[in-house]
Amino acid sequence: MPPYPDINGQRPFGRIAEAQPDRVTMRLLVIEDDRDAADYLVKAFREVGHVADAATDGDDGLAMALGGQYDVLIVDRMLPKRDGLAVIGALRAKGMETPALILSALGQVDDRVKGLRAGGDDYLPKPYSFSELLARVEVLARRRVGRSEETVLRVGDLKLDRLSHQVHRGQEEISLQPREFRLLEYLMQHAGQVVTRTMLLENVWDYHFDPQTNVIDVHISRLRSKIDKGFSLPLLHTVRGAGYMIRDGAR
Amino acid sequence: MTALGKLFRTTTFKLTLVYLTVFALFAAFLLGYFALNTRRLITEQITDTVNAEITGLSEQYRLGGIRRLVAVVDARARRPGSSLYLVTTFAGESLAGNVTSLPPGTLDNAGWTETAYRRLDESDSADHPEHRALARVFQLPGGFRLLVGRDLDERERLYNIVISAGRWSIAIVIVLGLVGGLFVTRRVLRRVDAMTETTRTIMQGDLGGRLPVAGTGDELDRLAENLNLMLERIEALMHGLKEVSDNIAHDLKTPLTRLRNRAEQALRSAKKESEYRAALENTIEESDGLIRTFNALLMIARAESGQARENMSEFDAAEIAHDIGELYEPLAEEKGIALKVEAETPAPLKGNRELISQALANLVDNSIKYTEPRNATVNGVPGEIVVRALSEGDRILLTVADSGPGIPEADRSRVIERFVRLEQSRSKAGSGLGLSLASAVARLHGGELTLADNNPGLKSIIALPRGGPVQIGG
Numbered sequence: 001m002p003p004y005p006d007i008n009g010q011r012p013f014g015r016i017a018e019a020q021p022d023r024v025t026m027r028l029l030v031i032e033d034d035r036d037a038a039d040y041l042v043k044a045f046r047e048v049g050h051v052a053d054a055a056t057d058g059d060d061g062l063a064m065a066l067g068g069q070y071d072v073l074i075v076d077r078m079l080p081k082r083d084g085l086a087v088i089g090a091l092r093a094k095g096m097e098t099p100a101l102i103l104s105a106l107g108q109v110d111d112r113v114k115g116l117r118a119g120g121d122d123y124l125p126k127p128y129s130f131s132e133l134l135a136r137v138e139v140l141a142r143r144r145v146g147r148s149e150e151t152v153l154r155v156g157d158l159k160l161d162r163l164s165h166q167v168h169r170g171q172e173e174i175s176l177q178p179r180e181f182r183l184l185e186y187l188m189q190h191a192g193q194v195v196t197r198t199m200l201l202e203n204v205w206d207y208h209f210d211p212q213t214n215v216i217d218v219h220i221s222r223l224r225s226k227i228d229k230g231f232s233l234p235l236l237h238t239v240r241g242a243g244y245m246i247r248d249g250a251r
Numbered sequence: 252m253t254a255l256g257k258l259f260r261t262t263t264f265k266l267t268l269v270y271l272t273v274f275a276l277f278a279a280f281l282l283g284y285f286a287l288n289t290r291r292l293i294t295e296q297i298t299d300t301v302n303a304e305i306t307g308l309s310e311q312y313r314l315g316g317i318r319r320l321v322a323v324v325d326a327r328a329r330r331p332g333s334s335l336y337l338v339t340t341f342a343g344e345s346l347a348g349n350v351t352s353l354p355p356g357t358l359d360n361a362g363w364t365e366t367a368y369r370r371l372d373e374s375d376s377a378d379h380p381e382h383r384a385l386a387r388v389f390q391l392p393g394g395f396r397l398l399v400g401r402d403l404d405e406r407e408r409l410y411n412i413v414i415s416a417g418r419w420s421i422a423i424v425i426v427l428g429l430v431g432g433l434f435v436t437r438r439v440l441r442r443v444d445a446m447t448e449t450t451r452t453i454m455q456g457d458l459g460g461r462l463p464v465a466g467t468g469d470e471l472d473r474l475a476e477n478l479n480l481m482l483e484r485i486e487a488l489m490h491g492l493k494e495v496s497d498n499i500a501h502d503l504k505t506p507l508t509r510l511r512n513r514a515e516q517a518l519r520s521a522k523k524e525s526e527y528r529a530a531l532e533n534t535i536e537e538s539d540g541l542i543r544t545f546n547a548l549l550m551i552a553r554a555e556s557g558q559a560r561e562n563m564s565e566f567d568a569a570e571i572a573h574d575i576g577e578l579y580e581p582l583a584e585e586k587g588i589a590l591k592v593e594a595e596t597p598a599p600l601k602g603n604r605e606l607i608s609q610a611l612a613n614l615v616d617n618s619i620k621y622t623e624p625r626n627a628t629v630n631g632v633p634g635e636i637v638v639r640a641l642s643e644g645d646r647i648l649l650t651v652a653d654s655g656p657g658i659p660e661a662d663r664s665r666v667i668e669r670f671v672r673l674e675q676s677r678s679k680a681g682s683g684l685g686l687s688l689a690s691a692v693a694r695l696h697g698g699e700l701t702l703a704d705n706n707p708g709l710k711s712i713i714a715l716p717r718g719g720p721v722q723i724g725g
Contacts, residue, residue, distance in 0.1 A: 127542055179577055209609040210543055212616050218581035
């Protein structure tokens with residue numbers, strides 16, 4: 001049974017926090033008109049160690065986003081006074097490039113496309129799980145650092161060369177199928193961060209539907225058998241209840 | 252009066268009026284032009300004749316003096332006809348001719364004149380009306396004057412005939428036009444009324460009603476036929492919607508009830524923290540399943556309503572077969588099933604890539620679920636799934652063939668319906684919506700999903716038109 005957040009303690013999301021000890025503190029703004037949902041998100045983000053504010057309508061949200069130094073904005077699609085997409089549009093028009101994740105009850109493919117076109121950086125249909133949201137927000141925040149530009153990715157003694165398409169663990173060369181290579185590449189780009197199954201399906205396979213059976217798990221276990229099997233220190237970790245993470249466990 | 256008012260307000264009647272006005276004006280113009288031209292032609296003829304006669308008479312005068320002229324004019328004046336002759340002295344005394352009672356001063360000016368006159372043989376009687384004539388006065392050398400002219404009665408008569416014919420024909424055009432217009436309008440109005448009547452009953456909730464089609468194949472029939480097609484579509488959609496809501500009611504309420512029961516039970520009897528935790532974990536799992544079912548339902552409804560038609564693009568179906576095969580291959584292998592893809596040649600297709608991928612994924616997922624592993628053979632055949640993409644005429648076929656238990660022929664159309672799972676598969680996980688979604692996606696693209704026997708096993712075929720869905724009526 002997957003261990004869902006601790007209900008008894010003061011920090012329900014402590015377990016997720018524990019999975020990522022090297023978490024960098026982020027400043028987040030939640031723009032959501034449902035006060036319960038906003039409070040829940042702010043509280044949850046604070047518990048895992050981030051700084052979070054909330055705005056309950058589009059105008060307030062825009063003003064706060066313009067004034068504060070936020071790392072990521074979490075914007076509900078339908079807001080009073082000013083629609084979520086309009087808030088993002090206004091920010092982009094003013095030259096603010098703060099990454100924005102759109103939350104929407106409209107989960108269809110073309111709605112997602114509309115959201116991304118309006119300047120959103122990621123899209124999450126409601127209802128979502130907090131671990132999914134957290135993983136995506138952290139990836140967005142980290143993306144600003146520009147890690148994806150590197151041609152050689154390293155995690156511990158695992159090395160992936162994006163130009164020659166070669167993967168080494170220590171001195172040993174590991175041969176991967178093209179898709180396995182892309183899977184590993186994505187995981188290594190986000191080393192130290194939780195990556196959910198949906199994120200993998202979207203970014204490695206470019207599918208936005210629910211494949212019913214958890215096909216991703218099987219792909220991960222194949223990859224794991226290639227990069228971790230026979231090595232004393234595992235690098236590819238399962239974050240229970242959330243997803244996967246590649247990280248140098250020695251630290 | 253209201254019926255008549257309704258008649259007058261119709262488009263047909265207004266059109267009739269416009270056409271009628273145009274035709275009447277045209278007829279009037281035509282006849283007027285004809286009348287004026289006839290009149291001009293006659294006038295021209297008169298002037299020509301008169302000129303010739305004057306030339307002839309002045310020649311006589313030149314040859315034989317006034318006496319010869321008078322003799323010739325006398326002779327001509329006696330002939331019956333419409334010609335006018337008069338020869339006078341300088342002082343105006345008549346020497347010869349057949350004209351009298353000209354208005355004073357007529358002879359003073361040489362040249363053309365239109366004048367009233369009386370014939371000499373009618374001058375005594377007052378009841379003879381004055382005639383009008385077109386005449387030319389000619390100054391002869393020696394002070395004599397010669398008048399030659401033609402009576403205009405004929406011209407006027409002809410002119411009047413044409414004008415009155417014109418009046419009559421315009422009157423007839425108007426009367427016939429109005430009557431015809433009213434007739435046509437009433438016919439059209441009756442049909443439109445019948446349509447309106449049907450529409451009203453449909454609006455009152457009887458979706459089974461259809462507009463009457465007269466069978467003449469005219470524009471009203473075409474309109475009625477198209478509206479009927481539309482009504483059929485609406486009825487199908489309404490039916491689908493009702494089915495969806497029924498299914499939602501049935502298949503979402505069941506897990507919701509379960510969810511609620513478990514939560515209640517946990518509240519009532521759980522004592523330890525671990526028990527609470529287990530109950531809550533269960534709740535989340537159950538609600539995730541609910542969300543999944545709900546999303547699938549929404550997706551089907553959307554595909555069926557045709558909304559996803561906007562996101563169509565060109566892509567290769569063979570590539571999709573390879574991608575989906577690659578996505579599911581590890582899962583199949585884990586279960587001991589061989590998953591093969593046979594799609595060598597490109598199969599270009601226009602459609603919604605995401606939805607078609609999902610439909611194919613559902614079929615493969617289904618096959619993996621129901622196919623036994625390779626070592627545990629079914630009917631002596633090892634567990635195997637083959638995904639194919641091939642072109643066949645103007646269709647693209649995406650097929651998934653497995654060696655599982657298959658579906659009895661009698662059940663095949665039923666399992667495509669929402670939520671239908673055969674009894675033996677109740678134990679397997681899944682919303683029971685996979686095949687329905689694949690079918691809805693196929694229909695969205697103007698194609699279909701069929702299930703066939705793979706001898707042994709099941710062969711699911713998504714057949715799609717290469718060029719994407721054909722728009723109805725467009």
